[in-house]
Amino acid sequence: MGEHTHKTGEWMASYRYGFMKMDGNRDGTDDLTNAEVLADFMVAPLDMTMEMHMFGLMYGVTDRLTMMGMGSYVRKSMNHVTRMNKKFEIESEGPGDMKLLGLFTIYDSGKNENSHRLGDKIHLNLGVSFPTGDTDKRADTPAGEDQKLPYPMQIGSGTYDPLLALTWVRKYSDWSMGFQSDCVLRFWENDEDYRLGNEYGATAWVAKNLNDYASLSLRIHGKIRDEIEGRDEELNPNMVPTARGNLSSRKNVKGFAGLNLYKPKGAFSSNRLAVEIGWPLYQYLDGPQLKSGYSFTIGWQFSI
Numbered sequence: 001m002g003e004h005t006h007k008t009g010e011w012m013a014s015y016r017y018g019f020m021k022m023d024g025n026r027d028g029t030d031d032l033t034n035a036e037v038l039a040d041f042m043v044a045p046l047d048m049t050m051e052m053h054m055f056g057l058m059y060g061v062t063d064r065l066t067m068m069g070m071g072s073y074v075r076k077s078m079n080h081v082t083r084m085n086k087k088f089e090i091e092s093e094g095p096g097d098m099k100l101l102g103l104f105t106i107y108d109s110g111k112n113e114n115s116h117r118l119g120d121k122i123h124l125n126l127g128v129s130f131p132t133g134d135t136d137k138r139a140d141t142p143a144g145e146d147q148k149l150p151y152p153m154q155i156g157s158g159t160y161d162p163l164l165a166l167t168w169v170r171k172y173s174d175w176s177m178g179f180q181s182d183c184v185l186r187f188w189e190n191d192e193d194y195r196l197g198n199e200y201g202a203t204a205w206v207a208k209n210l211n212d213y214a215s216l217s218l219r220i221h222g223k224i225r226d227e228i229e230g231r232d233e234e235l236n237p238n239m240v241p242t243a244r245g246n247l248s249s250r251k252n253v254k255g256f257a258g259l260n261l262y263k264p265k266g267a268f269s270s271n272r273l274a275v276e277i278g279w280p281l282y283q284y285l286d287g288p289q290l291k292s293g294y295s296f297t298i299g300w301q302f303s304i
């Protein structure tokens, strides 16, 4: 997200579809059986899918400042099993948190056409995530009708969250590499009397141009998420692990492989189609929590 900037007056619109699967429970790095989870809770989560439709708009105010806005529509679904071996599914969906960012170029080496190494760029992202996503989703469960859904089934954070990132990109004539570290900070409690944990991420990638129309990329991404502070009083922490704020911190490392297809830049516009698949390499969960599984995104970018 926000790994590139634009030149003065340049617009870019993007749409991305993301799919994430979580499957099975874990505590630390140990996998848990359903019976082990049900020894402490009335209900055990089995698996979860999350789908996101993401819409983005970027505009180059100057060569050194790009503005970026993002919106999303999120759909979540989680399967559960009870101590009585009854299985049930919970779904929630709605608009996600909207984000507004400024991307400031703080270093630009310029383009050296005479060298194999074309140049380096560093930019700083500063922004805010707005609480447009719901934190009070409800559904019918075996515990009763119209029950408040646990933390991972809510759509937004419910708080104004500062966003910060630093990106470095180095370009060679037929390949490129980059590094980005980012964080989402949560200082304030939402209307439900809790706040989600801070998130700290770092990602490094290499991309190789195959020809003028295609490139391949490999990426590694590490992320630390702190636990939820405070408590939604409507949730029963003995019912299901997802209703416990102190069972929400996690450390993840994932690998990604991507393919980008370009329509070479015409006089007025350019198009890019990107597909990326991800898979977990390492995860330490303060559990029981559901394990991250595979994920993929498919996205289209159009710029003028």
Ligand SMILES: [Cu+2]
Binding pocket: 004, 005, 006, 012, 058
């Ligand atoms: Cu862009």
